[in-house]
Amino acid sequence: MPMEGLTRDQIDQIQFLDIESRLQGVDRSWSPNTVRVRMVLNYKKIPYVESYISYPDIRAFGEKYDLPLNTNYDPPRSTLPAILIRDKQGKVIKAMLDSRTISELLDKLYPDPPIFLLPMGDEDTSKDGTTVTMRRFVRLLSPAWGAGHNIVVPSIPSILDPRAKVYFVEDRAKDDPLGQNRSPEDWGAENPEDDWEPFIKELKALAELFVHSTESSPFLAGDKPCYEDFMLAAFITWFKRGSEANFKRLIQAGERDDGVNVLKRFYEACRPWVEGHGEVVELKD
Numbered sequence: 001m002p003m004e005g006l007t008r009d010q011i012d013q014i015q016f017l018d019i020e021s022r023l024q025g026v027d028r029s030w031s032p033n034t035v036r037v038r039m040v041l042n043y044k045k046i047p048y049v050e051s052y053i054s055y056p057d058i059r060a061f062g063e064k065y066d067l068p069l070n071t072n073y074d075p076p077r078s079t080l081p082a083i084l085i086r087d088k089q090g091k092v093i094k095a096m097l098d099s100r101t102i103s104e105l106l107d108k109l110y111p112d113p114p115i116f117l118l119p120m121g122d123e124d125t126s127k128d129g130t131t132v133t134m135r136r137f138v139r140l141l142s143p144a145w146g147a148g149h150n151i152v153v154p155s156i157p158s159i160l161d162p163r164a165k166v167y168f169v170e171d172r173a174k175d176d177p178l179g180q181n182r183s184p185e186d187w188g189a190e191n192p193e194d195d196w197e198p199f200i201k202e203l204k205a206l207a208e209l210f211v212h213s214t215e216s217s218p219f220l221a222g223d224k225p226c227y228e229d230f231m232l233a234a235f236i237t238w239f240k241r242g243s244e245a246n247f248k249r250l251i252q253a254g255e256r257d258d259g260v261n262v263l264k265r266f267y268e269a270c271r272p273w274v275e276g277h278g279e280v281v282e283l284k285d
């Protein structure tokens with residue numbers, strides 16, 4: 001399987017692999033990692049087909065295509081999203097996982113419109129000091145992700161297909177924040193406000209990145225979305241798919257002093273790319 005030097009004219013089909021759920025239609029896709037790649041494909045208008053894999057089958061998929069393991073897990077394991085790229089003979093000429101690695105490849109193959117727009121560094125580089133940098137964004141998203149974990153993860157088992165639910169509940173019990181092997185369904189604090197209060201604090205800090213948002217310029221870098229917007233929109237989608245009530249409360253944190261909700265505006269602007277779907281095909285050899 002050639003890894004380097006892939007060109008667009010070699011590509012006959014891109015197949016996007018997402019995680020199965022029991023939700024239907026545009027709601028079927030829910031993962032904060034897979035939705036990012038979906039957004040890249042949709043924003044760049046890259047033709048693709050898609051297939052869904054249930055959690056317990058991800059491992060066999062990874063083995064079949066000899067995908068590198070995701071070392072963030074202990075022990076390392078195969079994860080989604082993944083893509084398979086086929087040539088005109090239907091042969092898989094590239095198989096890869098990891099949302100950022102996939103997005104970088106897609107950006108190289110389909111550079112227009114570009115998605116890596118944010119400058120890297122911490123410093124504010126714009127004249128008015130409002131430029132969002134990649135590091136600044138990640139420094140704000142990470143704690144929000146951590147603080148929201150015990151709110152969103154308990155909502156996930158109920159949206160999974162039955163086999164995936166069993167797998168997920170058993171597997172994630174090992175990560176019980178109290179170390180008691182509890183099902184993730186039980187991870188929420190006894191008083192939900194104990195989870196929400198710190199989460200809202202982090203969300204408000206994130207929402208400050210949109211302080212200069214306008215109707216025509218609702219994204220982190222202004223009027224054009226970038227990869228970090230996709231990270232944030234996918235994160236919000238995770239909450240939405242798990243629980244509409246959680247989503248509504250999360251979005252409330254985006255209310256600015258002038259009454260404009262910058263997170264609502266942002267998410268609405270991202271929705272076409274969150275909800276766009278390729279033709280669903282069976283996973284074949």
Ligand SMILES: N[C@@H](CCC(=O)N[C@@H](CS)C(=O)NCC(=O)O)C(=O)O
Pocket residue numbers: 019031032033034055058070077078079080081097098099100
């Ligand atoms: N850094 C990876 C993370 C991917 C990841 O952790 N995916 C999870 C689902 S959201 C997964 O596939 N887990 C498989 C499992 O737990 O067995 C990426 O961005 O693609």
